[in-house]
Amino acid sequence: MSRTWERKVRKNTSQINKARKKHGVSQIGTSTAPKVDRYTGRNYIFPIVLILLISMYTVFVTTDPEFEPSSMFWVTIGCYIFLALIFFLRRPYIIVGKDYIQTRKMTGDKKLYVSNIKGISVQKGAVVIMQIKGANWVFSKLLNRYPTEEIGRKLADFAKTNNLPFEEK
Incomplete structure (x- = not known):
């Protein structure tokens, strides 16, 4: 019974997606969320x-x-x-998106867009994101057990993509 139901759902979804594609509307059942790390x-x-x-x-x-x-x-x-x-x-985190960096501060989730980033500095055991206005964001392996090597590699790609100054010490 459930297999036939799944087949019917798949068949109807594909028919609807074909019709939506002809009209230039986004399809259903497909993930269009941007990839973030x-x-x-x-x-x-x-x-x-x-x-x-x-x-x-x-x-x-x-x-x-x-x-x-x-x-x-x-x-x-x-x-x-x-x-x-x-x-x-309540684990601290950093999300690196296409054009923003997001983290949780004491007052809630904060998002920093490329236009507000002055530069990125990566050191052994720490990553510093320098803002144009406001305090720097520091992600430390010592204080919060962040995987700073992985974050540093991802932020290097992020800086290269968005033409930001990147410094590795």
Whole structure:
């Protein structure tokens, strides 16, 4: 039963696509999304700092002889641990598209188009994208575990395609 259904769907889709092609309309069932390369890292520095801070807070507060644990104390500890977990699981990324570079910052996803890029610099363990206006974007192997060698190769092609200054140190 399902094979005949799939054949019917395929046959109808091909008929509709032929008609749409004659009228100059985009076809259905075909992917027209532009190809982008996505590289992910792993954020571990900030979660470790949060865990250390909450540990210090717990040690300092509980060593006080007049300390009596309340529910708010445990809620505070739980919230900081949950925040550290969120930062650990929310992986940083960089997307290299045809004419833009996108990443996630603290305030949300940011997209940087070619017209706003001053240049790209690749070093051992770090990639720096220099903006015309604003702070540079730094993607580091040490801080966020990015595959900087792969990103550097892709950004070299990106810079060559879009006539951007590219520096490799």
